Amino acid sequence: MQSNPPESHLMGRWRPPSPTSSPYVTTHGLKRLKAELKDLWRVQRPEVVRALAAAAAEGDRSENAEYTYRKKQLGGIDRRIRYLSKRIDVLKPIEGTPSDPEKVFFGATVTVEDADGSEAIYRIVGPDEIDAAKSWISIDSPLARALLGSRLDDEVSVETPSGTRLLAIVGIDYPASEAG
The missing domain is CATH 1.10.287.180 (Transcription elongation factor, GreA/GreB, N-terminal domain)
Structure with missing residues (x-):
């Protein structure tokens, strides 16, 4: 009778496929x-x-x-x-300003205000362009997904490791040119 190796042996190197960015x-x-x-x-x-x-x-x-x-x-x-x-x-x-520049889309620079009044500015870019030093976040990130489609003065909630954050959108801008 032939014995098969335990499943844990077979599964040791297996990794689930990464989500497509x-x-x-x-x-x-x-x-x-x-x-x-x-x-x-x-x-x-x-x-x-x-x-x-x-x-x-x-x-x-x-x-x-x-x-x-x-x-x-x-x-x-x-x-x-x-x-x-x-x-x-x-x-x-993706280039240029979207047809409705009053909404958050890919490429937008978004200013948000936290419940304590502190502001942060993020630019929504592709996953190959993220740069923490510039506050460029991936369109695939939970924060970007929460912001997409929102308008000025909208409030969005974002799930973070420390809990849910409520953010108010206080600015939406699209760069005039791609200076980087």
């Missing part, structure tokens, strides 16, 4: 991703390949830290190239 991107964001892909192919990858070849020429690869480091670096660059090559093909650039 929105294909939206600003025109500036798409240009930035294309420039990154070009830089990876034309500058970074050739430099690492040269350094890897030099490290390989030094002899015993099993004890060669430089060789090991460059192999890992090349693998990371190749993974990013594969990701960007596939991702750029499915992205849909």
Whole structure:
């Protein structure tokens, strides 16, 4: 009689598929991703390949830290190239002001006020463009989803790890140009 391995053994490496992120991107964001892909192919990858070849020429690869480091670096660059090559093909650039600029849509810069009177400004961008330092949030984030479709002076509630937050929309703006 043949025994099957326990299910926990089979499930150890399995991960549920990641939710598909929105294909939206600003025109500036798409240009930035294309420039990154070009830089990876034309500058970074050739430099690492040269350094890897030099490290390989030094002899015993099993004890060669430089060789090991460059192999890992090349693998990371190749993974990013594969990701960007596939991702750029499915992205849909969104530009311009929507037909109703009084509503929150993709690309909006939204000023919200918390219950304690503190204000925060967020820009809703694609998942490939998020930047915490600039307060650019993904359209897929819970905050962005709560804000989408709202108007000036609307109140939205957002579920956060610390509980529900009530936010009032006090400003909606769309950038005149994609300066980044």
